[in-house]
Amino acid sequence: MPPPKPPSATPDLPAEPTQARRFGKARTAQASALLEDYAELIADLLASGGEARPTDIARRLGVSHATAIKTISRLKREGLATAKPYRGVFLTPEGEALADRVRARHRLVVDLLLRVGVPAEAAEQDAEGIEHHVSDVTLGAFSRFLKDHP
Amino acid sequence: MPPPKPPSATPDLPAEPTQARRFGKARTAQASALLEDYAELIADLLASGGEARPTDIARRLGVSHATAIKTISRLKREGLATAKPYRGVFLTPEGEALADRVRARHRLVVDLLLRVGVPAEAAEQDAEGIEHHVSDVTLGAFSRFLKDHP
């Protein structure tokens, strides 16, 4: 490859740092996505059934119980959950706060999708993946849009 | 934990299989996200600069060149790209098709976000993460919404 192309081989695309930052953020967002899903699900189970058991969590998420247990360990490591052996999982205050935020965001994303005409089934499905990448700014815009276009 | 709760410990949440399917899909979507980003970027570089070099790709994506090269290998393994040592990267027809699809989807997602009032900067940023989780059904809805609400 020719070295003398002075600064970059691609003059017209957006400045690299911007694009790199964007991709990087999308990558890190994905990293916390799993924990968010777990927190939300645990909160749901606790609220409705009273118990959050690894096997139930695994079944809901479509993974093996071993995987669920491993991720629950990570949740504990990050201070989001507590669990004593053979005793079910609970959320710490931070875990609950996270779950609340996630739940609100999920609802908002689904509502927005429905509002722009996405069928319910697809809205739920896609929201599961989309929600983890919606920034607060965008969330605010969604909420405003829904208020103005009921 | 009590064994005799007949079918499940959580009676009121949506049926497990549905939810598991949703999460599973979100997980696999994320798996192809990287390849999609690479394909799109390579197409951009090829179109504008004429060359797609591993180092440029790495810089744009904000990763080390080693990471880029490894991912390019995967692209080749999956039949999306071709590359000879020290000679730059090119897309196969399938790779180009993928890039086209990804680019169109990206544009549609950004447009939709802008249309509902998301600031340009946030729209671009969030779209980078969101686009990989937007199904064809949802994409169709977006396109219809934009046509009906110009």
Add this chain to the structure above:
DNA sequence: GCCAAAGTGTAGCCTCGTCTACAATTGTCA
């Protein structure tokens, strides 16, 4: 009271995506 089934936990393995460090190639310019 015991016991078998269900749930829980552990170990070991795999792939992906990322990195750093080191080796090899290229191509210009002195």
Add this chain to the structure above:
DNA sequence: TGACAATTGTAGACGAGGCTACACTTTGGC
């Protein structure tokens, strides 16, 4: 022409997230 700087490629490590297989608790029902 040959050396040097940049690019490219390779090796090895690591953590996340997944799985299967195997071991250990718990607990209701007999």
